[in-house]
Amino acid sequence: MRWNEASGSTDPGTPVLFGTKGLVRSVQTPEFSGITFHEVLAKSALNRVPQSSSMPFSWTVNPYRGCSHACVYCFARNTHRYLDLDSGTDFDRQVVVKINIADVLAAELARPSWARDHVALGTNTDPYQRAEGRYSLMPGIITALAEQSTPMSILTKGTLLRRDLPLLARVAEDAPVEISTSIAVHDDALQQSLEPGTPTTKARLATVRAAAELGFDVTVFMMPIMPKLTDSRDHLESALRAIRDAGAARVVYGALHLRPGAREWFFEWLEHNRPELLPRYRRMYAGSSYASKEYRRWLSERINPLIDRYDLRGRSDDDYPATSRMRGRPESSRNRQTVGVPAAPTQQLTAPSQQALF
Numbered sequence: 001m002r003w004n005e006a007s008g009s010t011d012p013g014t015p016v017l018f019g020t021k022g023l024v025r026s027v028q029t030p031e032f033s034g035i036t037f038h039e040v041l042a043k044s045a046l047n048r049v050p051q052s053s054s055m056p057f058s059w060t061v062n063p064y065r066g067c068s069h070a071c072v073y074c075f076a077r078n079t080h081r082y083l084d085l086d087s088g089t090d091f092d093r094q095v096v097v098k099i100n101i102a103d104v105l106a107a108e109l110a111r112p113s114w115a116r117d118h119v120a121l122g123t124n125t126d127p128y129q130r131a132e133g134r135y136s137l138m139p140g141i142i143t144a145l146a147e148q149s150t151p152m153s154i155l156t157k158g159t160l161l162r163r164d165l166p167l168l169a170r171v172a173e174d175a176p177v178e179i180s181t182s183i184a185v186h187d188d189a190l191q192q193s194l195e196p197g198t199p200t201t202k203a204r205l206a207t208v209r210a211a212a213e214l215g216f217d218v219t220v221f222m223m224p225i226m227p228k229l230t231d232s233r234d235h236l237e238s239a240l241r242a243i244r245d246a247g248a249a250r251v252v253y254g255a256l257h258l259r260p261g262a263r264e265w266f267f268e269w270l271e272h273n274r275p276e277l278l279p280r281y282r283r284m285y286a287g288s289s290y291a292s293k294e295y296r297r298w299l300s301e302r303i304n305p306l307i308d309r310y311d312l313r314g315r316s317d318d319d320y321p322a323t324s325r326m327r328g329r330p331e332s333s334r335n336r337q338t339v340g341v342p343a344a345p346t347q348q349l350t351a352p353s354q355q356a357l358f
Contacts, residue, residue, distance in 0.1 A: 024099065029134075035068055035093050037131060042098040045105035045141075046119070057153065058117040060124065061105060063137040065096035067125040069157055070197040072269040073224055076124045078261030087261030088268075092197065095131050102140025109148040118151045122180075128158025130197065138164055146171040153178035155221065159199040159207045169214045179211050180219040185230055186239040193273060194226075205246040212247030220248045220312075224256035225299060227284065227291065228277055236303050244310040251312040255291040255299055263289070 022041040029037075047060045066080055070092035077087035085094050098104075108114070121127050127138055142164060145152045152175070154161065154168075161181070168177050183204045185191035191201055198204075211218045220243045225231050230239075243251060258266055263285065270278045284292055291299075307313070 032068070032130065032134070035095060035130075037134070038094065038096045039099045040096055041100050042104050044108065045098070045101050046108050055120075055123075056118075057120040057123075059119045061101070061119055061121055061141060062124045063098050063101045063127055063135075063141065064125050064129060064131055066091050066094050068092060068095060068130045068197045069126055069195060071157075071195045073194065073226070073256060073258065073262055073266050075257065075259050075262055077265060078259060079124065081261065088265045091261075095129075097131055097135055098137070099135065101137055102144055105141055106144040106147070109144055109150060114148060114150075116148060116150050118153065118176075119145055120153045120155070122153075122155035126156050126158055127154065128156040128160040130158075132158065132160050139167060142167055142171060146175060149175045151176040153180065155180040155182065157182045157195070157198045157204065159203045162207055162210050165211055165214055168216075172216070177216070178219070179216045180221060181208055181211075182221040182223060183208075183239070183243065184222050184224055184226075186235060186242060187230070190229065194229075194269070201242075205242055208243070208246040208248050212249075217249035218247070219250045219252060222251055222253040222303075225253055225303075226256045227295060228280070229274070231299060231302070233302060233306075237306055240306050240310045240312060244312060248312065251307055253299075253303055253307075255296050257290045258285050259289045 022043065024039045024041060027037045027039060028035070045061050047062065049055050049058055049060060065083070066085075067074065067076070074091070077091045080087050080091040080094070083094075083096070085091070121138075121141065127141075132138055142152070152171075154177075161179070168179070171177055181204055183201055185194055186201055188201065191198070199207075208218050208220060222236075222239060222243075225236075230236075240251065267278060267281065270281060284295065290296075
C-alpha cells in the first residue's frame, strides 16, 4: 500500500519498497505525475571512494537514488536493481529520497577525524533533479560542508542549481567550490528523446551563464558523445560554440559507454527511434561497456582541434573527468574557482573513416 498525498489515502495499485531500511513513507503527488518518492532515513551520508578508483575525489554524497531526468544512457541505472527495482522505468519513476541527509552529513563532518577532503555531489544521480524542487536537500548539504570548510564539487543537468548559486558564491569565499554541468546533446528533438526529464539545452546554457556571471569557472561535460547521433562535425562545433558563448571555462568529453542496465535500456531506445543504428551499436559494444579504442581515437582527433579553437581546454575521459583535487583558492575579487587541468594534446593520428570504426 502507498500513501497518496493528493487524496490522503493509500493506493493499493503500486507497491512500496518493502524491506527497505529506514523507509518512512512512499508519496505520489499531482505535481510529479507518474513519479513515486520513497522517503527514507539515512544512517550515513558520506560515501568513501575506493583508493583504487581513478576518481579525483575521496568522498561523495548522493541525496537521491533513481533520477527523473530519465536519460536513457545513464550509467547509474543498474544500481536500482539492488532495491529489487528495474533499471528502466523504475529508475526514472521510483526515486529514493534521503530526507535527513543534511543532518546526518553535519554530524559526520563534525567528527574530529574529518580531514576536509573533497566531497563530490552528483556522481551517481543528479542532486538537482526535479525531486530537489520538492525536498530542498541541497542547501542543507552545502551548508553542512561549508561549516566544516570542506571543498566541494557539483555536477548537474538541473537548472535548479540557479536557486543555490548565491549560497554557493558565499561559500566560495572560504572554501573551494567547483561547478560543472552536463550538456551533451545540442539538438532539441534528440535531447528531449534521449533525456526526456531534463531541462532544455538552452536552459542549461543559461545556468552556465548565471554561474559564470557570479565568478565561477564552469566546466561543461559533453558526455556522452554518441556515435552517429551527436558526433558529427557540425554538431560538435555548434555545441562548443554555444558553450563558449555561455561563458564556460572548460569542456571535458567522453564517448558513450554502456554498462549493464543502461545497455539494455539504450538499445531499446535505439530499436524504437533509430533502428538502423542498432546493429552497429551491438557490434561496437559486444565485448565491452566502452566504445572501441579506434572510435575514441577518431573522436579525439575530431573534437580536440575544435576545443582548442574555442579555447575550452578540454580533455577526453571514458567515465569521469580527472578534475583537480581542488587546487588553488578563489580569486578574492571574483570568488573564481579554477579547475586547473591542462588540455590534453591533440593526437597526431590519421583518422580512419567513421564507417570503418562503427
